[in-house]
Amino acid sequence: MSIEFFKYQGTGNDFVLIDNRLENFNKKNTKLVAAMCDRKFGIGADGLLLLENHPEADFNMVYYNSDGNLSSMCGNGGRCITHFAMYLGVIKKDATFEAVDGMHHATILNDKISLGMNDVEKVSVFEEYVFLNTGSPHHVQLVSNLDEFNVFSEGRRIRNEVYGRAGANVNFVEQVSDNTFKVRTYERGVEDETLSCGTGVGAVAIAMFETGKTVSQSVCLETPGGTLEVQFQKEGGSYKNIKLIGPAVQVFKGVWE
Numbered sequence: 001m002s003i004e005f006f007k008y009q010g011t012g013n014d015f016v017l018i019d020n021r022l023e024n025f026n027k028k029n030t031k032l033v034a035a036m037c038d039r040k041f042g043i044g045a046d047g048l049l050l051l052e053n054h055p056e057a058d059f060n061m062v063y064y065n066s067d068g069n070l071s072s073m074c075g076n077g078g079r080c081i082t083h084f085a086m087y088l089g090v091i092k093k094d095a096t097f098e099a100v101d102g103m104h105h106a107t108i109l110n111d112k113i114s115l116g117m118n119d120v121e122k123v124s125v126f127e128e129y130v131f132l133n134t135g136s137p138h139h140v141q142l143v144s145n146l147d148e149f150n151v152f153s154e155g156r157r158i159r160n161e162v163y164g165r166a167g168a169n170v171n172f173v174e175q176v177s178d179n180t181f182k183v184r185t186y187e188r189g190v191e192d193e194t195l196s197c198g199t200g201v202g203a204v205a206i207a208m209f210e211t212g213k214t215v216s217q218s219v220c221l222e223t224p225g226g227t228l229e230v231q232f233q234k235e236g237g238s239y240k241n242i243k244l245i246g247p248a249v250q251v252f253k254g255v256w257e
């Protein structure tokens, strides 16, 4: 059966998007998802997203990593699927949708999309790094000379040695100014460095605030794929009203035969 797909990127984190409102896509076909995401033999992407009907919200979001497995929340994917919902005429400027970690609200602001993320209640600060879950699990570690840093080998080592089979995403960070940080991320499920990770930059912004590296609740994150902004409010011990703001672009569409 041929499948119409749309290719998106959000600060270089790229995805295959499929309109599955008619439920034609075989959601258990891990091999098909991995084949579509394959960069040599397929379309090429860090992940695949299905847009589906939802009984109360505007739509439901299903996210697979490029290894073909369903995974936790994808922030850049959440911004891309919001643009896709507007393209399909499912929403106008505002969206409420359900993802694996619960309900999200997103707003289209000209060329950017602002995505509301779930509150973060727990931030674990260790001597060398910070661990927190922003919808997906993230290790955040400051390094010097990030441009020269071997993100692939060190990220893969930490992902496996520290977090075992379940793994975590590993973000390496360098401070640029009071509220600006450069970030490079090794993503589990892609098992490689990606050009940007939305839940990752959210984790970095919160970790930098929690450890006093910034006092700003609006943080600029420079990734190899572009710049994102993360806004939040700290109330008591929790981080609330977290927003991930940045571009989401439809690159091309095609048919998978």
Ligand SMILES: N[C@@H](CCC[C@H](N)C(=O)O)C(=O)O
Pocket (backbone or CB within 6 Å): 013, 065, 071, 072, 073, 074, 075, 076, 077, 136, 137, 168, 169, 187, 188, 189, 190, 196, 197, 198, 199, 200
């Ligand atoms: N690229 C994503 C994160 C996707 C999930 C991650 N690979 C995982 O399995 O934890 C983002 O933009 O948040």
